[in-house]
Amino acid sequence: MNTRLTRHERERLYSLIREKLDLGGAECPEEIKNTTMVRELPGVDSMTLLRLLGAVELGFQVNLGFEAIPQVQTVQDIERLICESREQDAARPS
Structure with a gap:
């Protein structure tokens, strides 16, 4: 099972998280990483x-x-949930 996104997809995910959680300012000084605890992000x-x-x-x-x-x-x-969903979709008969 491929549980990894490409580098470009991962960057897109991090950008989406910053955008949807409005984390562009000083309230979130640390960089979003794969180990970032989502529920601990501001707001x-x-x-x-x-x-x-x-x-x-x-x-x-x-x-x-x-x-x-x-x-x-x-x-x-x-990231894992995205990859699992893609695999489930790929396994479904056309």
């Missing part, structure tokens, strides 16, 4: 996380579903 609550995952679904054209919410601890978890 993240359950609704913000839901909106973020919806944006990830649209941006990466995947279906994460509501069951993804409790699985997200780190940014790497979001």
Whole structure:
């Protein structure tokens, strides 16, 4: 199972997280990395996380579903969910 995004896709994911969580300013001085704890980012609550995952679904054209919410601890978890969704889609008969 390929649980990694390309470098370009990962950068796009980090950019999407910064945009949707409005992390462009000084309130989030650290860089977004795969080990970043999503729920510890400034302003993240359950609704913000839901909106973020919806944006990830649209941006990466995947279906994460509501069951993804409790699985997200780190940014790497979001990356894994994207890859798993892609694999499930690829395994479905055409």
